[in-house]
Amino acid sequence: MNIGVRGRVWVVAAGLLASAGLALGQNAGTTVLVVERAAAGDFLVDAKDQGLARAFGMLPARLGELPREIPNFPPEATGMINILLAAASHPASLAVRYDADNPSGAAFGYGLVASVKTATREEAEAMQSRVSALLASHNAPTEANLNWATMADIATPAGPVTFGPREVKPGQWNWQIIFGNVANPDFAAATLPEPAKGMKTLIQGRLDFAGLTPIFDMAEGMVGGSNPQADEFFKGMREAGMVGDDAVKVRFQVGYTDEDSRSITVWEGARQHMKAWHMTETPLTKGELAAIPADPTFAFLAKGDLAWLQDMMDNIAAQQPQAEEGFNQFKQATGVDLRNDIFGTLGGALGAYASDATGGGSLGSIVALISFKDRPAFMAASEKLRNFANSMADQAPLGPGYIRVTPWKDGETDLVSLRFPGLPVPLELTYAATKEWLVVGLTPQGVIAAARQASGKGDAGLGSGEGFRAGLPKGHELVSVSYFDTSRAMKCGFPIISLLGSALSNAVRSPGDAGRDPGLVVPTFGELAKGARPQVRASYWRDNDLVTETRGDRSLLVNAAAGAGVVTQVAPLVAIPALIAAGEERHREMGLLGASPQAWALAAFPTTFVPSAPSPAMLGLAISGARLVQPQVEGVAR
Numbered sequence: 001m002n003i004g005v006r007g008r009v010w011v012v013a014a015g016l017l018a019s020a021g022l023a024l025g026q027n028a029g030t031t032v033l034v035v036e037r038a039a040a041g042d043f044l045v046d047a048k049d050q051g052l053a054r055a056f057g058m059l060p061a062r063l064g065e066l067p068r069e070i071p072n073f074p075p076e077a078t079g080m081i082n083i084l085l086a087a088a089s090h091p092a093s094l095a096v097r098y099d100a101d102n103p104s105g106a107a108f109g110y111g112l113v114a115s116v117k118t119a120t121r122e123e124a125e126a127m128q129s130r131v132s133a134l135l136a137s138h139n140a141p142t143e144a145n146l147n148w149a150t151m152a153d154i155a156t157p158a159g160p161v162t163f164g165p166r167e168v169k170p171g172q173w174n175w176q177i178i179f180g181n182v183a184n185p186d187f188a189a190a191t192l193p194e195p196a197k198g199m200k201t202l203i204q205g206r207l208d209f210a211g212l213t214p215i216f217d218m219a220e221g222m223v224g225g226s227n228p229q230a231d232e233f234f235k236g237m238r239e240a241g242m243v244g245d246d247a248v249k250v251r252f253q254v255g256y257t258d259e260d261s262r263s264i265t266v267w268e269g270a271r272q273h274m275k276a277w278h279m280t281e282t283p284l285t286k287g288e289l290a291a292i293p294a295d296p297t298f299a300f301l302a303k304g305d306l307a308w309l310q311d312m313m314d315n316i317a318a319q320q321p322q323a324e325e326g327f328n329q330f331k332q333a334t335g336v337d338l339r340n341d342i343f344g345t346l347g348g349a350l351g352a353y354a355s356d357a358t359g360g361g362s363l364g365s366i367v368a369l370i371s372f373k374d375r376p377a378f379m380a381a382s383e384k385l386r387n388f389a390n391s392m393a394d395q396a397p398l399g400p401g402y403i404r405v406t407p408w409k410d411g412e413t414d415l416v417s418l419r420f421p422g423l424p425v426p427l428e429l430t431y432a433a434t435k436e437w438l439v440v441g442l443t444p445q446g447v448i449a450a451a452r453q454a455s456g457k458g459d460a461g462l463g464s465g466e467g468f469r470a471g472l473p474k475g476h477e478l479v480s481v482s483y484f485d486t487s488r489a490m491k492c493g494f495p496i497i498s499l500l501g502s503a504l505s506n507a508v509r510s511p512g513d514a515g516r517d518p519g520l521v522v523p524t525f526g527e528l529a530k531g532a533r534p535q536v537r538a539s540y541w542r543d544n545d546l547v548t549e550t551r552g553d554r555s556l557l558v559n560a561a562a563g564a565g566v567v568t569q570v571a572p573l574v575a576i577p578a579l580i581a582a583g584e585e586r587h588r589e590m591g592l593l594g595a596s597p598q599a600w601a602l603a604a605f606p607t608t609f610v611p612s613a614p615s616p617a618m619l620g621l622a623i624s625g626a627r628l629v630q631p632q633v634e635g636v637a638r
Contacts, residue, residue, distance in 0.1 A: 032211030034188035036093040038202045045200075045256055046555040048528055052501070055518040058508040060085050065510060079134035086127050091117040095188030098211065099181055111182035121173040124165035128152075128175060131163060151176070193251040199262055201255040209247035216243040228319035241273035248273065256554050260471075260533055263550040270546035278308040281541055283477035288349045290461030291369060291437060291454040296353040297361035297488045299462055302480035302539075305347020305373070310339050334388045341381035345374040346438060357453065358446035361488060363569045367441035367450040372433075379414070379433060383407075386416060398423075413451045417444055471536025471551040484535040486553055486562040490528070493564030497557060498522045522557055532558050 044053040063081050067073040093115045118124040135142060135154065145151040151164030162178040168186060178185055195201050220234045241248045249268040256262060274280070280303050292299045317324035331337050348371040359365025372378060386405045394400035404419050410432070417430040430444040432451040439454060441447040452458055462468055468483050501522035510516050522528065535552035553559055 030208065031095060031097050031188045031191045031206075033096040033205070033207050034093065034191050035095075035205035036192065036203070037091065039091050040088040043202055044556060046553075046558075048523055048555040049557055051519060051521040051523065052504075052557060055501075055504050055508050055521045058516055058518055061516065062508045062510060065512075069511075076134060076137055079130060079137065083127065083130050083134065086130065087116045090119070090123075093117070093188070096211070097182070097187050098214075109181050111180040111187075112178070113182055113185045113188070114177040115168075115174040115185075116176070117174050118165075121165060121167070124173040124175040125150075128164045151178075193253055193266075196253055196255070196262070196264055198257050199253065199255045200257070201253050203254040204252065206249065206251040208249045209242055210245060210249075213243045213245075213247070232315050232319065236276075239273075239276040241269070241276065246272065259554075261552045261554050261559075265548045266542075267546040267548075269544055271541065271544040278304060278311075279546075280304070280479065283479055283540075284349065284481065286461075286463055288371070289463035289481075290456070291349075292351065292353050292462040293355045293357055293453050294459045294461055294465040294468075295485075296355040296462065296483060297365075297485045299351065299353035299355075299483040300481075301349060301351035301353075301462070303349055304480075305350070306343040306370075307347065310343050313339050313343075335384045336381045341377060345372065345378040345381070346370045347373050355449075357449040357458065358441065359443060359449075361485075364442055365446050367439055367446050369437050369439045369450065369454060371437055375433065375435070378438065382416065382433075410448050410451065413448075413455065415444070415447065415451070467534040468536055471534065472538050473540070473549045476538070476540040476542075476547075478538045478540050480537075480539040482535075482537040484552075484562070486534050486558060487529055487532045489562035489565035490525075490532065490558065491565065492568045493561040493566070494522075494525050494528070496564040496568065497561040501557075528555070528558060528561065532562075535559075535562075 040056070041053065044050070044056070063085070067075075067078055093113075095113045095115075097111045099109045099111070116124075116127065118127065132142065132152070140154060142152040142154045145153050145162050145164070148162070148164070148166050151162050151166060153160050153162050159179065163176065165173050166176050166185065168174050176185060191206050192204055193206060195204075216234070216237065220230075223230045238244050246269070248270055250265060251268065252263065252265045254261075254263045270277070282303055284301060284303060288301065292301060313327070317327055327338065336342065350368075350370040352366060352368040354361055354363065354365040354367075356365075358367050386407065389405045390403075393403035393405075396403060402420060402422055404421060406417050406419050408415050408417065412435070414433045415430055416432075417428050419428060428444050429440075429442060430447040431438060431440040432447045433439075434451050434455045437451070437454040439447050439450045441450060449458075453461075462481075462483065465483070467485075468481075471483075472478070472481070501520070505518050505521045508516065508518055532555075533551070533553040535550065537548060537550040539546060539548040541547070
């Protein structure tokens, strides 16, 4: 066998393993990961998706015509396509285990089983014939497996891989891939979550994060000790329960009912890591929900504060002397301790939303809000930063007065805006301080509307919205919620989905078979949008577990159109970082703090760059952003 043939054999074997996935575990003799999915056709259950289902049903026939139409069509491509189509048309599962006491199987105690759940032995054997033919076309030698007579082995650089039909129960056959230490390929069945009542499950699984520990320990041994940022990252991951003996476990289900689509995610044992995650048991109140209007296009609100951001900045300062020096110089120049005087005065609840009232419901109408811990302290710090920013702006080559951070009022609400008197600059970043909330937005109009809503001068609030209330889990005190108006987003995304639908319908039609026509893959907009449900997500504590439930529309096309609508609005923002970078040198020449425009805006608007509350999984990764923050601090210090 020449080197080229060996390479192709490894590519085929690696493809089989890659299609299965690979994960590692820690606890002896335990299941690390198990995931099951339904057959591909089961995902299209809504009447609005039947055109899409028809088109997908015609795809195998169309793919079968390609070898006759495309010159020199690779024969192995045909074989691989047939294998993938056969796998997709059946339910499938992936499971990984670890046995610390038995490092056999060429995988140091790890074992993996990927299964395609065929209905009969004949279907499993047909799939085996396709795989065997593909391997034979690459001169890949196989031999009978000693444990299961119906399966075969192939040697790979990673170790032997077993594949083929296996009778998992009397009369029930699966086609499987087995790799590593697997004495009993049926080890994972008992670890799957119980199906939720009234819900047809499409995807379900469970992951034990302790299974990441061996890889994590290996990485820590390689780079730890000599890299302070890496050491803090590893420490943060352990404290957040992402690795280690007491790491959290997560189980999840995705499916649908007769009315909607649903997903349920449970972080088992999350309560013991609540402090590290900077979370709280305190639920959202009606008053906090009322700070967001009843009809946003999207909204997010959660209990939380910015203590995690303070911790990250403290870690940066401890690891980087120049960063600590930058913080100190910033304080000396402005009189404000950014970590304590700004971030330490905010928290309790935080969120963001877009609505008609704040600017038409598009991305330009987004406002962010966070409740005050200590409003007087924040206002005092804000005034110092405002005075500092104006003194620096007066030194710009334009001359004094052309750039101003200006305080003003709307009733009892204090506002501050970045203005450019005498210049036609289309920008007026604004923040408002009500009695309870800090509100930040892109336009003064949006901030005023949001501040009035937060002050009780708007409508009855998010909690009164019919679509929002219908999507909430009943009988729970919620610590976070989010809302997405699917119908609104579809208006922008429908043209993209309709074009993709035409592409698919044309693709499955045959130049030689006029009878194969899926018709309209995507219904008319009116038909698709009729009765579309918003997506509502809510999290709550149940004993020691953190539970997140999501409800939305059953139609894949409805959700795809809404997602495309978001993309059409977000895509133009991709150019913003490039524009900022291009203008950075010009800002330096103008003398604005002698630093980047981000640093100048930070002085004027200290909350502009504050991210929303992190998810549990992201909290352990927060320290990895140290290198992103450091240049800004250094810039202010210059």
